[in-house]
Amino acid sequence: MFIGHFAVAFATKKVAPKASLGTLVIAASFLDVVWPVLVLLGVERFRIVPGFTAVNPFDFVHYPWSHSLLMTAVWSLLFALVYFGVKGDRAGAVWVGIAVASHWVLDFVSHRPDMPLYPGGGERLGLGLWQSLPATFAVEGLMFATGVVLYAQVTKSRDRIGTIAWWAFVALLVALYVPGPWSPPPPSQNAVAILGIVAISILGPWAYWIDRHRGPAAPAWPDAQALRR
Numbered sequence: 001m002f003i004g005h006f007a008v009a010f011a012t013k014k015v016a017p018k019a020s021l022g023t024l025v026i027a028a029s030f031l032d033v034v035w036p037v038l039v040l041l042g043v044e045r046f047r048i049v050p051g052f053t054a055v056n057p058f059d060f061v062h063y064p065w066s067h068s069l070l071m072t073a074v075w076s077l078l079f080a081l082v083y084f085g086v087k088g089d090r091a092g093a094v095w096v097g098i099a100v101a102s103h104w105v106l107d108f109v110s111h112r113p114d115m116p117l118y119p120g121g122g123e124r125l126g127l128g129l130w131q132s133l134p135a136t137f138a139v140e141g142l143m144f145a146t147g148v149v150l151y152a153q154v155t156k157s158r159d160r161i162g163t164i165a166w167w168a169f170v171a172l173l174v175a176l177y178v179p180g181p182w183s184p185p186p187p188s189q190n191a192v193a194i195l196g197i198v199a200i201s202i203l204g205p206w207a208y209w210i211d212r213h214r215g216p217a218a219p220a221w222p223d224a225q226a227l228r229r
């Protein structure tokens with residue numbers, strides 16, 4: 001899954017308003033931040049097999065440290081603890097941890113059965129949504145639209161950057177996502193990994209930048225007061 005992870009990041013802003021969108025984007029994509037690094041180090045492996053799924057040509061042969069269920073739990077906990085240590089936002093830390101864990105669930109739905117339960121385990125899980133291009137676009141498109149609406153509802157731009165940078169971010173993700181299935185296969189595994197690292201190095205800071213130019217749509221306290229009356 002690709003823009004589905006961003007959908008989770010956008011939607012999580014509603015329940016974790018103190019967490020920056022940058023943190024949420026990195027949390028929801030965190031397994032894919034770890035993965036390219038381990039690919040470049042030769043620790044994890046994948047093959048490029050044109051036509052392997054309807055959506056992309058990736059056969060994830062071995063990626064237990066970035067994408068096993070057990071390690072996802074470890075990454076979620078570590079991410080939540082670091083976030084709590086830096087921000088002291090206990091409720092937000094729980095949601096940020098859930099955003100990290102959501103990555104495994106969404107990949108489990110999309111991938112062919114290649115998701116390990118724990119490093120060294122032989123079992124592989126995956127529901128294979130990527131076998132169908134229309135189903136992938138429907139599910140991920142609906143998730144993405146929902147995430148965009150939720151984030152746009154619970155935040156409001158403080159200035160023009162808050163509007164332009166946010167909608168440009170949304171447009172860029174769609175532009176990167178839609179042509180994917182019709183693009184030629186990437187030249188090499190390392191090219192995919194480097195592109196992944198470059199992407200998050202741009203999209204992460206961009207999302208922090210958006211967040212600094214948007215605030216809560218309405219302060220929470222007048223609502224609470226109105227309810228008490």
Ligand SMILES: [Zn+2]
Nearest residue numbers: 031032103107
């Ligand atoms: Zn992934």
